[in-house]
Structures are given as structure tokens and as C-alpha cells.
Amino acid sequence: MSKSEKSRETEHSESRKLPIYQHKDKLVQAVKENTFLIVTGETGSGKTTQLPQYLFKAGLCRDGRIGVTQPRRVAAITVAQRVSHEMGVRLGEEVGYQVRFDDCSTKDTMIKYMTDGCLLREILADPSLSQYSIVVLDEAHERSLNTDVLLGLLKKTLSKRSRGRKPPFKVVVMSATLETEKLSSFYENCPVFTIPGRTYPVKEKFCNLIGPKDKDSSVYVKEVVKVTLDVHTNEAAGDILVFLTGQSEIEKACDLLFDKAEILDYRYDVHDRTVEGLLILPLYGSMPTDQQRQIFQPAPKGVRKCVVATNIAATSLTIDGIRYIVDSGFVKQLNHNSNVGLDILEVVPISKSEAQQRAGRAGRTSAGKCFRIYSKDFWDTCMPEYTIPEIQRTSLTSVILTLKCLGIHDVIRFPYLDCPEERFILTALKQLYQYDAIDRRGDVTRLGRLMVEFPLPPNLTRALLKAAALGCEDVMLPVAAMLSVENIFIRPGKPEGQKEAEIRHKEIAACAGSSNDFLLLLCVFEKCRSSDNPSAWCKEHWIHWRAVKSAFSVETQLREILLRLKQNDFPHETFEGSRSELLRQCLCLGYFTNVARRSIGKSFCTMDGHGSTVLIHPSSCLFGQELHLDWIIFHDVLVTSRVYVRTVCPIRYEWVQDLLPKLHEIDVYELSSVAREEVTDEEMAQWEKKEAAKRQAATEDAAK
Ligand code: ADP
Numbered sequence: 001m002s003k004s005e006k007s008r009e010t011e012h013s014e015s016r017k018l019p020i021y022q023h024k025d026k027l028v029q030a031v032k033e034n035t036f037l038i039v040t041g042e043t044g045s046g047k048t049t050q051l052p053q054y055l056f057k058a059g060l061c062r063d064g065r066i067g068v069t070q071p072r073r074v075a076a077i078t079v080a081q082r083v084s085h086e087m088g089v090r091l092g093e094e095v096g097y098q099v100r101f102d103d104c105s106t107k108d109t110m111i112k113y114m115t116d117g118c119l120l121r122e123i124l125a126d127p128s129l130s131q132y133s134i135v136v137l138d139e140a141h142e143r144s145l146n147t148d149v150l151l152g153l154l155k156k157t158l159s160k161r162s163r164g165r166k167p168p169f170k171v172v173v174m175s176a177t178l179e180t181e182k183l184s185s186f187y188e189n190c191p192v193f194t195i196p197g198r199t200y201p202v203k204e205k206f207c208n209l210i211g212p213k214d215k216d217s218s219v220y221v222k223e224v225v226k227v228t229l230d231v232h233t234n235e236a237a238g239d240i241l242v243f244l245t246g247q248s249e250i251e252k253a254c255d256l257l258f259d260k261a262e263i264l265d266y267r268y269d270v271h272d273r274t275v276e277g278l279l280i281l282p283l284y285g286s287m288p289t290d291q292q293r294q295i296f297q298p299a300p301k302g303v304r305k306c307v308v309a310t311n312i313a314a315t316s317l318t319i320d321g322i323r324y325i326v327d328s329g330f331v332k333q334l335n336h337n338s339n340v341g342l343d344i345l346e347v348v349p350i351s352k353s354e355a356q357q358r359a360g361r362a363g364r365t366s367a368g369k370c371f372r373i374y375s376k377d378f379w380d381t382c383m384p385e386y387t388i389p390e391i392q393r394t395s396l397t398s399v400i401l402t403l404k405c406l407g408i409h410d411v412i413r414f415p416y417l418d419c420p421e422e423r424f425i426l427t428a429l430k431q432l433y434q435y436d437a438i439d440r441r442g443d444v445t446r447l448g449r450l451m452v453e454f455p456l457p458p459n460l461t462r463a464l465l466k467a468a469a470l471g472c473e474d475v476m477l478p479v480a481a482m483l484s485v486e487n488i489f490i491r492p493g494k495p496e497g498q499k500e501a502e503i504r505h506k507e508i509a510a511c512a513g514s515s516n517d518f519l520l521l522l523c524v525f526e527k528c529r530s531s532d533n534p535s536a537w538c539k540e541h542w543i544h545w546r547a548v549k550s551a552f553s554v555e556t557q558l559r560e561i562l563l564r565l566k567q568n569d570f571p572h573e574t575f576e577g578s579r580s581e582l583l584r585q586c587l588c589l590g591y592f593t594n595v596a597r598r599s600i601g602k603s604f605c606t607m608d609g610h611g612s613t614v615l616i617h618p619s620s621c622l623f624g625q626e627l628h629l630d631w632i633i634f635h636d637v638l639v640t641s642r643v644y645v646r647t648v649c650p651i652r653y654e655w656v657q658d659l660l661p662k663l664h665e666i667d668v669y670e671l672s673s674v675a676r677e678e679v680t681d682e683e684m685a686q687w688e689k690k691e692a693a694k695r696q697a698a699t700e701d702a703a704k
């Protein structure tokens with residue numbers, strides 16, 4: 001037996017120790033007997049890695065592959081790696097994965113792990129999912145927007161298919177715990193298969209370092225580091241899992257831990273002698289996969305592993321050997337902010353159920369401890385009982401366009417597991433109308449059909465399509481790619497590094513005329529592409545070379561989509577003017593919903609009807625030049641005690657003059673009739689008349 005076979009053999013026996021193993025035959029039987037099946041069990045019981053293998057080995061995918069969806073891309077990739085390893089096959093062959101901008105599968109792939117967003121795109125191209133015999137919707141308890149939509153779509157359209165096909169198409173929904181009754185009644189009262197778990201007690205402790213008033217990230221990062229070091233010095237051997245909010249907080253915490261742990265090492269008297277050092281490993285979504293693999297490897301003897309992670313380690317990934325949890329109590333969450341009228345990535349307190357899930361990670365293989373940096377008061381007053389499903393708190397624009405393209409006209413009465421508020425659906429419809437993706441009847445336009453092809457937010461897609469129509473996609477493709485990858489600019493945690501990085505970033509900005517953050521992204525992209533040694537250039541300028549490299553690949557893929565679309569009839573326009581002007585005018589087509597005009601001092605006022613006051617974020621190359629600016633557009637918003645806009649571009653009023661009225665033209669409540677039913681031509685004509693009269697009145701009002 002070769003070395004690798006041997007290691008596979010031992011790992012294979014590892015997988016036999018998982019709680020799911022004893023239920024293997026019954027599980028396979030249950031899937032055979034049912035069209036819909038819910039499978040539930042503690043995190044780490046083996047659902048994600050084992051069940052697809054069981055089904056495969058039982059020959060259940062002779063007529064089509066098994067697709068397993070994950071809300072997070074990292075989970076899809078690492079799990080596929082693990083399963084291909086367990087099965088002893090090459091990743092990308094029998095077992096593969098597909099995530100946005102990264103397809104590691106072939107037509108022969110039998111077990112395909114993928115993000116829920118990817119499966120949604122596949123349904124667009126092939127509504128009956130003819131290549132699949134089983135779809136497993138994993139991590140349903142996370143209630144991600146795309147998984148929720150898939151739950152409804154599979155219920156609505158695929159129950160038809162399963163009746164017409166032999167052997168029928170099957171859906172398995174897997175969930176950590178939570179809401180199994182609800183899921184079952186959603187799917188024709190289908191059976192629920194519960195895998196009994198083994199867990200050990202976890203002692204929970206409030207450290208009282210964060211109270212109801214502390215929400216600033218610099219505070220909780222520091223406290224998390226403090227508690228982690230306390231655990232390291234005072235607790236017996238066992239690995240630590242720290243829950244933080246995002247990449248930058250994690251990197252900051254790792255820097256701080258690294259500094260302090262080094263000092264600790266020289267003071268042997270203060271800490272447990274069995275632990276000589278602390279192996280600090282970050283874990284977040286956009287990390288390179290080779291680094292992620294390290295997370296699962298046991299630490300060298302006598303060294304304590306400390307993984308500093310986002311919520312990804314709460315349910316999607318299980319790391320063996322964790323005995324201690326340090327919980328910051330916060331999570332980064334995309335929420336629709338109705339004051340600003342935009343989706344904003346916010347740091348918010350986690351829910352109590354989430355906190356329990358985090359604590360549970362310490363009790364998988366032996367008794368553990370969970371250190372909560374916050375107080376009981378914080379728990380009582382700031383933390384909600386449950387996390388609200390994403391579908392009820394974020395923008396639905398892309399999802400509604402997808403549904404419309406699938407021919408689902410009535411997006412209000414779609415079978416949602418939990419209905420989003422009607423006004424959110426109406427806002428999405430309004431936005432699609434503003435982008436010309438749907439018409440006044442709510443039917444998808446030619447532009448809408450083009451837009452849905454791109455795995456990008458609608459505003460960026462709209463700008464890209466405009467540039468493509470002008471034959472100038474070379475300007476916009478890199479910008480779209482750079483905005484689709486993780487942060488490009490390195491902003492170090494330590495003050496010395498910070499200054500140096502700032503100077504370097506200013507230098508590049510100066511090359512781009514310091515005039516526009518989008519153009520700056522384009523410049524970095526082009527500099528790297530034309531450079532003989534781009535990684536050295538990036539290092540010198542404090543740019544994440546890895547991020548730029550993935551932007552190269554994203555750009556290629558976006559270009560391929562565009563080329564394919566251009567083969568059919570594609571809009572064509574002409575433009576005369578400079579490159580910077582061209583870029584900015586195209587951006588206006590997509591970002592006219594994010595226009596602001598300078599008001600008092602350095603502040604700007606948004607023009608979308610909310611009239612919010614915003615400031616330019618210090619990371620923008622336009623920071624400090626506010627007094628010379630008048631109109632701007634922006635890519636995103638950061639809310640702290642103030643509202644900041646990031647990735648900013650100055651524009652001229654003439655470029656948005658004709659677009660801005662669209663923001664106010666249509667009353668959302670009028671669109672509700674469009675959402676509900678087919679409208680006759682006559683009704684349509686009447687409605688147009690009414691609208692025209694309203695506009696007339698508004699213009700007259702304005703003239704007065
Ligand atoms: P569930 O889906 O029920 O939460 P999983 O199938 O994800 O459970 O995990 C089962 C086991 O497989 C866990 O003990 C976990 O540590 C192990 N495992 C999963 N992925 C990897 C990996 N990439 N490397 C090493 N072990 C892994």
C-alpha cells in the first residue's frame with residue numbers, strides 16, 4: 001500500500017467514526033423512497049462530506065449527477081477537496097466544485113459541490129436541471145437568499161419534472177437543526193431524517209468586556225485578543241477558535257496576537273508549560289485555498305492552534321480539536337438600510353441562537369469552554385433570539401430579475417419559505433425598471449435578458465453593457481473585475497506599515513490623476529498586466545497581488561460571457577471623447593441610483609429621494625478634494641457614526657440629468673399591480689396616461 005493510500009485508509013476509517021455512518025443504509029433508503037427529504041443533525045456529524053458519497057456509492061446518480069449547494073464559496077471548495085481526497089479521486093473529475101468565477105468540474109463530475117448562486121444560474125440555462133438526478137440544498141438553516149429562492153424554485157417547478165421522469169428527480173434539504181417542521185410542511189410534509197449527535201458540555205462564561213454601548217470594531221478586536229491570550233496562558237492544552245467579523249479585523253487580531261504571543265514565549269513562568277507557542281491561523285472567505293487547508297492540519301506537538309475566523313467556522317466548516325471558543329459577539333451582515341436606501345455590510349450583534357451555535361463548536365470531541373467577551377447585559381439587550389433570513393433584509397433586485405427571466409411573473413406570490421416584505425419586492429421591481437431591465441408591464445426587456453447573464457450586481461452590469469455597446473469594454477471589464485474580488489489595497493494594522501502603505505497608494509493615485517477611484521482600479525489592473533514582474537510591483541506598492549491575479553481571471557470570464565452575447569444581436573452605440581470621460585459616462589448608466597451632490601462643507605447629499613448626508617471615505621483618492629467637487633457617484637457605503645461613500649467618481653450633472661427623473665417617476669405601489677397579474681393593453685394605456693399627468697403636475701410644481 002502506498003503512503004497516500006494508507007493515509008486515505010486511515011482517514012476513511014475516520015469517516016466511519018462520524019455519527020452519520022451508522023445511519024448510512026437507512027439514509028440511502030430514505031432518499032430512494034422520497035422525492036423530498038429533510039436531513040438534520042449537529043454540525044460535524046458528517047452530512048456534507050458523507051451523504052453525497054453514500055448516494056453515489058449506492059448508484060443513485062446513474063442518471064445524472066448529484067449537486068450539493070453551499071451558501072459560502074470557501075465551504076464548497078474545501079469540502080470538495082476533502083471528499084475527492086476521501087474517495088481517492090482527482091479534484092475536478094468525479095468530485096468537483098463550482099463557485100462564482102471558478103469552475104473546477106467537468107461534464108463527467110458526479111458529485112458537484114457548488115454555491116447556491118451557481119445552481120441558480122444553472123437553472124436559468126436549463127430550468128429542469130436535466131443533468132442532475134439529485135440536488136442537495138445544504139446549510140439550509142443559514143437561510144441565505146439564494147438557498148431560499150432555490151427552495152421555492154425546486155418546489156414550484158421541479159415537482160412537475162419529478163412526476164414525468166424515471167427515476168424521478170430528488171431534492172434533499174440538509175440543515176444543522178432548526179425549523180425542520182417548517183421545511184417538511186413546505187415540501188408536502190416530507191419525512192425528516194434526524195442524525196442523533198454526540199456533544200459534550202460546554203462551559204459558558206461572560207467576560208464583561210463589551211457592554212451594550214460598544215460597537216466600534218477597534219474595541220472588540222482588542223478585547224478578543226486579550227481574552228485569547230488569557231486562554232492561552234491559563235487553560236490546559238486544546239485548540240482555540242476565535243470568532244471575529246471580517247478579513248480586516250481578523251488580520252488586525254492576528255497581527256496583535258502574533259506580537260504578544262512572541263513576548264509570552266519568553267515568560268515561561270506565566271503560561272502552561274505544555275503549550276510552548278501559539279500557532280495563529282486566519283480563516284475568512286477570500287483566503288487562498290492552500291492556506292485554508294492548513295486550518296485542518298493538527299498543530300505540531302506542544303503548540304496550540306488558534307484559528308481566527310469569520311462565521312464560516314460556525315457551521316460550514318468543522319475543525320477538529322477545538323476546545324476553546326472566544327466569541328466576539330459580532331458578525332458582518334449585509335442589511336438593507338432604509339435610511340440610506342442601500343444594502344450595507346454592517347457589523348451587528350449576533351443572535352442568541354448563533355452564539356449557542358458558536359459555543360457548541362468547543363464540545364465536539366470533549367468538554368469545552370466558551371469565552372464570550374461581552375456581558376450578560378449585552379446578551380439580554382442587544383442580541384436578538386434568531387437571525388433574520390437574508391431574504392427579509394437585503395436587496396432582492398438580482399433575484400427578482402432571475403425569477404422574471406425564468407418566466408415567473410408573479411414574484412409576490414412565489415412560494416417563499418418566509419415571505420420578504422412586499423415593499424422590498426416592489427423596490428426591486430422599481431430598480432429593475434429604472435435600469436430598463438423590465439418594462440412598465442413587468443416583462444423582462446432585451447437589456448434585462450443580457451443583464452441576467454452576468455454574475456455581477458445590476459449597477460455594474462448596466463455600466464458594463466453600456467461600455468460594450470460603445471465597443472469600449474476594455475475600459476469597463478477590468479473595473480468590474482477589480483470590484484468583484486477581495487480588497488486590492490493592503491492596509492496594515494501597525495502604524496509604521498500604515499504610513500508607508502498610504503504613501504505608496506498616493507503615488508499610484510497620482511499616476512491615475514488622483515481623480516477617480518474607478519480609474520485608479522483600472523490603472524492598477526493595467527500596470528500589473530503590463531509589468532514584467534507584477535508580484536514585485538504589488539509588493540512594493542502595498543497591493544494584494546493575489547487579488548489582482550484573481551481579477552485577471554474574473555476579467556477573462558466576464559469577457560467570455562460578453563463575447564458569447566455579442567454573437568447575437570447586441571446593442572450598438574457610438575461615443576466621442578476621452579477615455580476617462582467614457583468610463584465615467586458608462587458608470588453613470590449603472591450608478592445613477594448612487595448619485596450625490598455636494599451640500600454644506602465637505603458633505604454630500606444623495607439624490608435618490610432619501611437625501612442622506614454622506615462623506616467621502618478617507619480611503620478614496622478624492623478624500624481631501626471635496627471642496628473642488630460638485631456631483632459624484634459612488635460604489636458602496638460604509639456606516640459608522642457617519643455615512644461614508646467609498647470608490648467615488650466625479651461626474652457632470654448633464655450625464656445623469658436624463659436619468660435622475662427615473663428615480664422618482666414611478667410609484668412603487670403602481671408596480672404592485674404589475675407584479676401580481678398580467679396587465680391588458682387597455683389598462684396599460686390608462687396607466688401611462690395617469691403617469692404622464694402626474695409628471696406634468698410635478699414639472700409644473702417645480703416651475704413654481
Ligand atoms: P456536517 O456537514 O454534518 O457539519 P461535515 O461533513 O462537514 O459535517 O464534517 C464531518 C467531519 O469531516 C468533521 O469532523 C470535519 O472535521 C471533517 N472535515 C471536513 N472537511 C475537512 C477538511 N477539508 N479537512 C479535514 N477534515 C475535514
Ligand code: MG
Nearest residue numbers: 047048315316
Ligand atoms: Mg455541513
